[in-house]
Amino acid sequence: MTNFMRLLKLCRPHYKAMLLGVFLTVLTVLANVGLLAISGWFLASMAAAGIAGVQMNYFTPAGIIRFLAIVRSVSRYGERLVTHNATFLLLSEIRVNVFATLSKLNNKDLAMNRSADLFNRMQNDVDALDKFYLNVLLPMLVALVCVPIVIAIIADFNVAVAMICLCGILLVGVGLPILLSQKLRRTAPQQTQRSAELREALSDMLTGQRELAIYQATDNQLAKCNHIQQNYNELLDKRHKALADSDGLSLIVVQLSMVASVILLVPLVHSGQLLNVHLAMLSLFVLASFETVLTLPNAFIQMPVALSAAGRIFALHDKLDQSQAEALAKNTNQPDGVEFSVAENFTALDLPDQAIGLTLQGVSYQYANDVLAQSQTANLHSTNSSVSNGIVNDSASDRYALKNVSFTIKAQQKVALVGPSGSGKSTLVNLLSGLWPEQEGHIIFNSEKGQNNTQKNQCVARDLSFEKRTKLMGILAQQHHIFDGTIADNLHYAEPNASVEQMQKACEQAQLGHWLHALPNGLNTRLGSAGRRVSQGQSRRLAIAQMLLRHPSILVLDEPTEGLDNQSKQAVMRAIIQAMGRSTVLCITHDPALLTNMDKVIWLENGHVRGEGTHQALLLAHEEYVALTTRF
Template sequence: MTNFIRLLKLCKPHLSAMLLGAFLATLTVLANVGLLAISGWFLAAMAAAGLAGVHMNYFTPAGVIRFLAIVRTASRYGERLVTHNATFLLLSEIRINVFSTLSKLNNVDLAMSRSADLFNRMQNDVEALDKFYLNVLLPMIVALVSVPIVLLFMSIYNANVALLCFISLLLVGVALPIMLSKQLQQTAELETKYSATLRAQLSDTLSGLRELAIYQATEQQVAQCRRASERYNQQLFTRHNAEAHSNGLSLLIVQLSMLGAIVIITPLVYDGSMVNVELAMLSLFVLASFETVLTLPNAFIQLPVALSAAQRIFALEDKLPSTTNTTHELVAVQPLGLEFKQLSYNYHADNYALSNINFTILPLQKVAIVGQSGSGKSTLVNLLSGLWPQQNGAINLLSPDKNIAINTISQQNRCELISIVAQQHHIFDGTIAENLRYAAPDASEAQMYEVCQQAQLTDWLHELKLGLNTRLGTAGRSLSRGQSRRLALAQALLRTPAILVLDEPTEGLDNQSKHLVMDAILTSMEHCTVISITHDPALLANMDKVIWLEQGAVKAITTHQQLVTEHTDYVNLITRF
């Protein structure tokens, strides 16, 4: 029920369009019911008049029938137009909500989910919810409004027929769907789960085709995909089989209700308390009245699927960190320092990636962080960037007039103050200018050329005919690794950060690219505080101090030259990479 209410809240921005669609759908149903009932009365009356050889006014009922036919056609067209537009609006709202949620999740929550599962939530689960309004909410609203109206008119002619119809409508529109919904609730959850598993298996298979071919494990992986597909298809068969049985039972109730109405009315016609033509009218009225609940069974079938998909989507939203502790906003008008006090972080109990870290980085200071793989370097940067939640200890921003705990500023403000150039940096399929403007949407060409000059990209830009308007291709396939790394540095500098974090900026580059990136980094150092994770001796020599981590603890904090002189294992560490 909670997920149902949360889905209704997503509908709120488009409530007017949805209510208009519900009104038109109700009008269509009532026009259709009235059209069939009056048509039955008109045909029976014309036949009776012909047999009796009397005249009757056929203009009025014919006009009413024509009017109802026009209303039904016009309202049906309007209903399809409005409801489908409302569906697309709701779908857009859900997609934006899901993407916004994913963009706000920290790396821990994202790392705990498989990429294929996240993609499945963004696509398959959202597509399951695009039917929420049209196939679930709309039929419920139409039934709630139209059923009382139909029963009210029916009770005017005969209360017993109205009671019979009411019981039958409850059976077809409520009892059977609820029973079916409970029956399919577990099936819907398994269907969603198996669908996600199948997509994940297929994604893994496509991503790992090379490894599967090398180890000749293709058949084994295909067999796993086949088993996942069979489990998913079995759930689909169970749902469709249950739907078929429900539809058959509903049809039987409808026919029996019509027969029951005839049985009730016939004696009344025989003793003259009811006009004979009303037998045809009420019989068809009962038959047509089931259109008010005709789509309810499907609504109850779709409801568990929609709620299951909603639960998976809202589960991500529930992981969003609270922003109630945001109390400060800083502007990067000057470099900032950093203070790490008793900082600890563990992934599992008794497995600390960082243990009681304490050190200070002054404004405009250039600091390198070194250590073996698993020593806690990346964890430290992830905590600094806010991509991972802080557990124990504190990280403070140091400014000339005050010290501020970093977790008291918003994530957006943190990203404005701290720019990170990751070792693996994604280049979007667009122009150089478009990629740069991801970092600063309002950047001018002059500003972009300035940061490109700082990043040692000017000579390369002059060689390009289109300059900043040159397209880079998917994932920047037209760039070398050195160019890609320097473009990432230009993006970071475009934000004019107070603190610049570099993650292995020269790793994996050839000598020429390494020197260009080095020159770019040394140029950028003049304007901000720099923290670099590196093992490059040439870059380490230009740092004010080196923080040496080992097994999540600080082993030493001093200059590169002093470490080289006093620690043989430090020399081995930086020459091994």
């Protein structure tokens, strides 16, 4: 019921529209019940008057019937209009809420979910909640209002008939739904899960068509999709069968209740205790009264599915709350002996000509509950069990991607970061960018202002908002996404206010000048979905051009020359270094040509800093470093 109450909280902003929908639905149901009952009484009265040869006033009942018919039609139209609008408002509220949650989650939390699963939560799970108000909440509220009114009216004529009707209503509206809900409680989460799995499998098949064709595995993937589809269809069949059974059982209960009422009323009519025309009216009244609860079985069938989808959505909210609580708890810890400035006063925009340095103090990062990461780290430690630079590889450090990493990069320094695969380079980049939350230690930005650097300012990175950190720091990742649009569109993502001249200059610095001039449409050339119309090298250069437009104070390059030919490699790096002359550069690379041009090299191994110094000094001091950076 927790998810049910949380869904009700999401309904709160639109409660007026929802209550109006409940009122119109109640009006429609009561008008329909009254119309059928009064019509039965009117027809029976007209027949009795005709048999007896007496006159009766048929204008009043005819007018009431006409009035109820008009009320039913108008309220039904209004009910459909209002309830569907309320449903769309609720869906909009939920969808915006889910998107806002996803946008606030850090990349570590997002990385633990497949993109197809996240898309399924945004689309399929949210769409599943369109039935919550219409098919779950609305029937319950209508039944709570209408049933007492109907039973009270019947009891005014005959209490026994009212009790029969109430028992039938409770059986159809409470007993049968509870039975069906218990039957489908286990299948609802499975149905939601199978739906998500099917979309993920289809997404994998569409995105991996080339690999499937190369490995001739298309048939196997199709078989997997068909298997999931069959399981999903079986669960749907169970739900549809349960719905059909409920409709059949409800019809039986309704008919038996009406028959029981007739059997009870006939002796009363025969003895003169009840007017004969009331027999037809009460019989039809009992029959029509079940309209107040006939949709409840379907509501209880739909409720487990809606709550299961809501649970997957609220799981994202819970993950966000947990991440924010952990960040708040860690935010209270400041390094001893160091005072920091207010984060809001520290921004690259306030000091356009400033030099920004970087300091790491005891930074550690652990992949909690990540068996794959732990096993990879353990394998690395098993092959390097010796003591390196006084660092002992204990069993606890096996679970850390980074362990007590400390170093300082001065403003405008060009520093290379090297290390074998799994040494923690990518983890360090994610921490610097703020995409992953910090766990232990501190990342500190140092700014210097004034002609003689007389005014100094420093700030803990976690105190900066993500927006300010992205303006301060630029990341050229190894995997870069090209959006479906023109070259200019992709460049404008990096710098929305960039002019045509600035974009052309950035492309030329990134060694895209000749290619750009050869294109008939120039910057207006469309690149296709995920940049499929450009080569990997061109895509890499375009990412470099985007970064050149931003001019960040600190630039992090992850294998910047990967995918480039030897001729373009040096030209691109010279352009980057020249354009970023006032920036501090941290470059992840193993290219000897790039390492030679760096002011300092930081060598990571097993999540620790193995050594620092120039490239030449490390070559002379460590044979392992020679093997790491020498290309054969």
